[in-house]
Each structure stands twice: as structure tokens, then as C-alpha cells.
Amino acid sequence: MHILVLLKMVPDVVEDLEIASDGKGLDLDYLRMILSESDDHALEQALLLKERHGGKVTVLALDAPEVDDALFTAAAKGADRVVKVVGMDAGFTTRQAAGFFSQVIADQAGLLPADLILTGVQAIDDLDGLVAPLVADEFRMPYLGIITGIMVDASGKTARAIKEFPSGVRGEFEVKLPAVLGVQAAEKPPRYVPVAKVRAAMKSGKIESAEVPTLVDGGWLAVNIMEMKRNEPASQAEMLEGPTEQVCNTLCGILAGRGLV
Amino acid sequence: MTGSICVLAEQWRGRISEVTYEALALGREVADRGGVQLTAILTGCNCREMTRMLGAADSVVYVDHALLAEMVPQTCADALVQVFAGARPRVLLVPLTNISLGIGTLVGIRMGVPVINFCKDVTISGDRLEAHCVMYGGKIEATVEAGAPSGPQPAVLGLWPGARTADKGRAERDVPVTDMPVVLDDARAIRLCRYIEPEAGDVDLTKEEALVAVGRGVQDRGNLPLVEELAKALGGAVCGSRPVIDQGWLPLSRQIGKSGLTVKPKLYVALGISGAPEHVEGMKDAGLIVAVNSDAHAPIFSVAHYGIVGDVLETLPALTAAIEARKAAAPHA
Helix, strand or coil, rough: CCCEEEEEEEECCCCCEEEECCCCCCCCCHHCCCEHHHHHHHHHHHHHHHHHHCCCCEEEECCCCCCCHHHHHHHHHHCCCCEECCCCCCCCCHHHHHHHHHHHHHHHHHCCCCCCEEECCCCCCCCCCCCHHHHHHCCCCEEEEEEEEECCCCCCCEEEEEEEEEHHHHEEEEECEEEEEEECCHHHHCCCCHHHHHHHHHHHCCCEECCCCCCCCCCCEEEEEEEEEEEECCHHHHHHHHHHHHHHHHHHHHHHCCCCC | CCCCCCEEEECCCCCECCCHHHHHHHHHHHHHHHHCCCEEEECCCCCCCCCHEEEECEEEEEECCCCCCCCHEEEEHHHHHHHCCCCCCEEEEEEECCCCHHEEEEEEEEHCCCCEEEEEEEEEEECCEEEEEHHHHHEEEEEECCCCCCCCCCCEEEEECCCCCCHHCCCCCCEEEEEEECCCCCCCCCCCEEEEECCCCCCCCHHCEEEEEEHHHCCCHHHHHHHHHHHHHHHCEEEEHHHHCCCCCCHHHEEEEECCCCCCCCEEECCCCCHHHHCCCCCCCCCCEEEECCCEEECCHHCCEEEECCCCHHHHHHHHHHHHHHHHCCCCC
């Protein structure tokens, strides 16, 4: 079984996000980039499938700050081959990202055939589409998203994919392989890998580079961000300020006043 | 349908989703402002009677096919492209939920039109279409324009839950229904085998009067005992947002939000939860919401009644101690 995993880096929203001076994007100087959370789960799901069925996991990631760390970490976790997609201008859209992935998958030796292509279901910056359905459409493969578990049958020709629905309900779907699945969460949390193992991967492993081809200009499909600003809430909580103990006592008084303590 | 505002109606297990009504509410506003028709599109199998629930629209297009019983993205997109073959809409609103996620992207690519996700509002002025979007987990608002070289062109807008109140788009009445035949290929069809109902948790969170919810800001599974102590002091239970559940720190039965439970406790304490729309959807109607977050700009403060900007791990024990002290000092009945 050969599984391709598609990764992209996104801004860490735990950090404060600053708007660039032109007001149309984030200030890159202040951004910390991390692996998109659901992509991390897609990688974990691929590694779980490899452990279960054998085979090979190939990881493709789009060039971005900190991407080498993400790829070496993927190698340390058990990915067999890691490929960095390079040569694109910064600020590419999700449609372009899917185009880069698709062209590299088609052009680079050894990436096809793949039984499964896994990627995160949705990234926090997927403004103009989602990677998984776009890649699926390009290769005319079946697509399903919001996946939280995958079981491949003995023949390797079909998979049972668990899709999440509202209210904790899940659906088990039969999917013919090869297929593209958008992973919401792996069956297990992404594994921890010791720093020493990542360093070992850095020393012994190699990140391959794949140059992106020029995409056909789909300018008329483009979406343009005209303005970006912090989401200032229309209504705001009453903020309790002061030293921690004082704030907690004030809140406790409020709760007591409402009969909640 | 040319130039009309269209809404993809979500049906799942015999019901129209709440987000569909929100989409109809927004679609109604946009259609009325532009003096155009609002059309709801319902795909399904033997569910024509549900068209009555879409009375906020001027008309309904009903697409019936055995392969449309579930809203599988590629099959549903194939059907929608056929629906729009003769008359392209100005806007197609598609809910961004775990029922129909992916359909909008596929319709956009197959029709060769722009897609804009995370929308909470849209304005159309002449040829210009501006969508107002919430990105980066709710932290950033963006005004986004769909590229239009000449003349108005269709756009697919992925609608974020909560754009409007569902009640504004809820209307039950007979509306003109057009039955639209489609031809669908089941060669690569994805088939539902079964639904798996959620396992009952050890606690029924929907009946708890106080809930202490944790998010990524709690940093480590080892800090959960501090959270449990606060919940115990409040006489409530611990629950969590999606990242905490995905990390395996709490079971799925404790998840609040779009994919988990919707709760309405008297008190909801959100600790280290940013307030992404997916989470807010499940707790926004709590009686009193208190949020603690280190980021003063966290969207959770827009739904909270009281907020504390600070370190969750510092606040937690202090709040528990304050509550315990007050309880100890209170005269016993």
C-alpha cells in the first residue's frame, strides 16, 4: 500500500496575529508557522495504516517557514519519503496549493500510483476551496471528508472510511481505492516523537525537492482579499481586571450573586 | 434561475439542518436587496415533502435520485452542475458543515467559478460581489472580492454557521417546486454502509447546570486535574473543544460544538478556548458564559458575559480556591 500525505503550514493562531501594512494580509514577520492541525492528523492516520497493512508513506509539503522541521518530524515518525514542493511565490491560495500538489504528484517519479491520498479536511486559511476535493477532482478519484478512521480491506481495493456527522453521529462509508480523503482526526492522537529522533532524521534523512510547474493562470477564478482586520466582536464581555486573586474573588462574587456558587 | 440567489438545502436523516435556515435568511436579504429570486435546491431521495420546510425561498428545485440519499460531495456536486447547466445563479450559498463540506469546492471547480469560504455576509453591488469572511479560527475578518473581469459571474459561497439566526429563514409553506432530473454515475460512488450512534458518556452534559470547558490553552493533559477541581467546586462537569478531544485528553462524549454536543447550562466556563465558530455553535446559549484566555482578542470574548485575560493555569487554582472559600464561609442551612 502506498499512501501520499499532503501537508501545508499555517499561522499559529495561538500567537497574536498582526495585519500587514497594506491591510490585505497577515504580517509575515510576526507569524509563527505550524503544521495545519488536521494535516498532522492525516499524517498520523497514514502511519497507523502503514503499521496495520505495511507499505510506504510519502509526504509532500509546500515550502514555508518551519516546513523542514515538519518534514524531518514526519520522517522521524515513520514516513518513508519526504518531499518539499518549492519554487512558488508566497501568498498562494488553496486552489493554487491544490494545483501545485496535483502537478508534482503527476510529474514526480514514484508518487503514483498511490492507494490513498490523505490530507487535512480543512485548514484555517482555506479561503477559496479545499485541497482534498480539488486534488480528487484532478485525478478523478473518489473523495470524502471529515474522516476520523480508515480501514482498508484485505484486497486493498476498497476502504471503510468513518465520517463525522453532527451530534457525535458517525457514518461508515465504502470507498473504492484509490481515493482522496480529508482527515479531521486520526484514530489516535498524533504521536510524540523525541527531539533526538528528529535530529537523527535530520542527519541521516534527506528532504527531496520538487519544483512547482507554472500553473495555468486562472485569474478570473481568483478571490482577492480587499481588507483584513482583527475580528473585533460586536458585543464584548465585561472584562474583569486586576491581580489574579482579586479577579477570581470578583468573579466568585458575581457567580454567588446569581446563585451559581 | 439566471442571476438568482440559490441556497443548497442540507437534509440529513429526515431533517433540514439549522444552517440551511441561516443560509435562507441571508439569501432572502441578498435577494430582496437585489430584486432577484431566492431559490432553494434540495437534493435527496424520496424527500420531496421537505420542500415545504424551505418556504423562505421563492421557489424550490428538487432533485431526486437514489444516489442522493446521502449528501456525498462528488455526487451532490454532479447533480448541482446539471441543475445549473441551463441557468447559472449569481450566488450559490453552501453551508460549511460536516454534512456538506466539500460540495462548494467541487461545484466551483466544475463550473469554473470562484469559491469563497468562511462567509458570514455578502453584498452585491452591480457586478461587484463582496463576501465578508471569518478566517484563522475566528480571529480575523476579511472582505473578499470575487474576481470579475467583465459583467457579473456566479460565485459559490461557503457559509459559516451563525451568519444569521435560523428563525429568520424558517418558514413552512407550499412554494413552487420544480423537479429536476439528473443523470449520475455510480462507478466511483461512495456508499453509506451504516450510521454509528454516539456512545453514551459517563455524564449527560446536556443536563449539567455548570460546565467547565477546556481548550488548547490548558496546554497539557496533566493539567486536567486542576480543571476537574474547579468543576467539582462548581458542582458541574468537565468538557472540551475539538483540539482537546482530538488529542485524546477527553473522550468524544465530552466534546462541545458542531461535531459534538449542544449544551445550555446555567454556567459555562471556557478555559483556554479561542472561540472558533465550530465551538461557539454548541455553547452560545448558555445562561452565563465566563471566558479565560491569554489572548485579549480571542473571539470567545464576543460571546462571553464576563472575561478574564490571563494565564489559564494561574487562574484555575485561584478561582477554585475562591469558590471553596466562599462556600466554606457561607452559613450552612
